[in-house]
Amino acid sequence: xxxxxxxxxxxxxxxxxxxxxxxxxxxxxxxxxxxxxxxxxxxxxxxxxxxxxxxxxxxxxxxxxxxxxxxxxxxxxxxxxxxxxxxxxxxxxxxxxxxxxxxxxxxxxxxxxxxxxxxxxxxxxxxxxxxxxxxxxxxxxxxxxxxxx
Amino acid sequence: xxxxxxxxxxxxxxxxxxxxxxxxxxxxxxxxxxxxxxxxxxxxxxxxxxxxxxxxxxxxxxxxxxxxxxxxxxxxxxxxxxxxxxxxxxxxxxxxxxxxxxxxxxxxxxxxxxxxxxxxxxxxxxxxxxxxxxxxxxxxxxxxxxxxx
DNA sequence: ATACTTGCAAATTGTTTGCATATGA
DNA sequence: TCATATGCAAACAATTTGCAAGTAT
Numbered sequence: 001x002x003x004x005x006x007x008x009x010x011x012x013x014x015x016x017x018x019x020x021x022x023x024x025x026x027x028x029x030x031x032x033x034x035x036x037x038x039x040x041x042x043x044x045x046x047x048x049x050x051x052x053x054x055x056x057x058x059x060x061x062x063x064x065x066x067x068x069x070x071x072x073x074x075x076x077x078x079x080x081x082x083x084x085x086x087x088x089x090x091x092x093x094x095x096x097x098x099x100x101x102x103x104x105x106x107x108x109x110x111x112x113x114x115x116x117x118x119x120x121x122x123x124x125x126x127x128x129x130x131x132x133x134x135x136x137x138x139x140x141x142x143x144x145x146x147x148x149x
Numbered sequence: 150x151x152x153x154x155x156x157x158x159x160x161x162x163x164x165x166x167x168x169x170x171x172x173x174x175x176x177x178x179x180x181x182x183x184x185x186x187x188x189x190x191x192x193x194x195x196x197x198x199x200x201x202x203x204x205x206x207x208x209x210x211x212x213x214x215x216x217x218x219x220x221x222x223x224x225x226x227x228x229x230x231x232x233x234x235x236x237x238x239x240x241x242x243x244x245x246x247x248x249x250x251x252x253x254x255x256x257x258x259x260x261x262x263x264x265x266x267x268x269x270x271x272x273x274x275x276x277x278x279x280x281x282x283x284x285x286x287x288x289x290x291x292x293x294x295x296x297x298x
Numbered sequence: 299a300t301a302c303t304t305g306c307a308a309a310t311t312g313t314t315t316g317c318a319t320a321t322g323a
Numbered sequence: 324t325c326a327t328a329t330g331c332a333a334a335c336a337a338t339t340t341g342c343a344a345g346t347a348t
Binding site: 014015016018020021050051052053054055058 | 326327328329330331
């Protein structure tokens with residue numbers, strides 16, 4: 001359980017491990033990732049309706065600060081959170097039909113960005129790459145639909 | 150002047166070319182790009198304070214629809230607009246210190262995305278790539294500062 | 299003439315904060 | 324004990340809409 005890491009990190013910061021925070025952490029860590037605050041709150045509320053929206057908001061902010069969560073903003077502008085994967089960087093494929101978000105890793109891409117940055121004498125902090133389009137499943141459905149009609 | 154294209158496109162859609170729209174178009178097209186609505190509005194207001202914020206908002210939305218503007222959202226979540234460059238796709242380097250946004254084009258990147266998509270059986274619509282870091286100018290300033298102290 | 303446009307005010311949405319009360323270390 | 328956390332309500336900011344009056348075609 002990542003609860004241990006959580007307790008370590010949180011006490012390092014002189015903050016408190018409350019039951020609300022642990023509950024939110026558990027739900028968040030076992031969730032599918034890439035969810036916005038409303039979605040995470042909905043899940044939390046299903047299990048413990050006593051927990052307020054604000055607490056979920058502040059907890060996700062805290063988890064991000066502790067390095068246990070990552071904030072993402074895709075083209076739709078919504079703020080989403082995903083459990084932080086230590087080390088490896090990844091990017092995303094985003095289906096415009098069903099909204100599915102697929103993670104991918106590509107070493108060439110990591111190398112490529114270095115060349116681009118060098119050409120512009122730019123010191124890289126990080127990058128993000130998103131590919132928008134249609135996932136296999138939705139594409140299949142579309143073909144089926146076309147066939148039927 | 151892109152006013153001609155504007156008039157063509159707008160009448161194609163059965164809409165009207167008003168002086169507000171033309172004024173906003175001119176300011177927008179000659180602007181530096183990557184500006185948010187408030188910034189564009191500020192420029193418009195300087196020249197014609199009679200034009201309302203809502204009109205600027207709706208006009209930029211319209212220009213986007215007509216294919217004359219492109220909406221962008223970078224990591225800060227702000228909605229920005231840039232004059233649409235027909236044809237060529239480009240991506241961005243974004244300086245985290247001064248906020249400068251540099252455009253770049255990279256053919257390898259375009260090729261690379263095709264491979265990634267193919268591996269995931271994904272039909273690409275478009276992509277976006279942003280590299281965050283420190284631009285040459287800011288980097289130099291930092292070094293100067295360090296030397297002084 | 300009439301459908302489209304404007305600009306104000308007001309609604310909406312997503313995010314963030316103030317504060318009195320409750321609680322973990 | 325006492326600094327930190329909670330949850331409500333309310334502030335905020337950015338975006339979007341309703342509507343009466345104005346305008347391009």
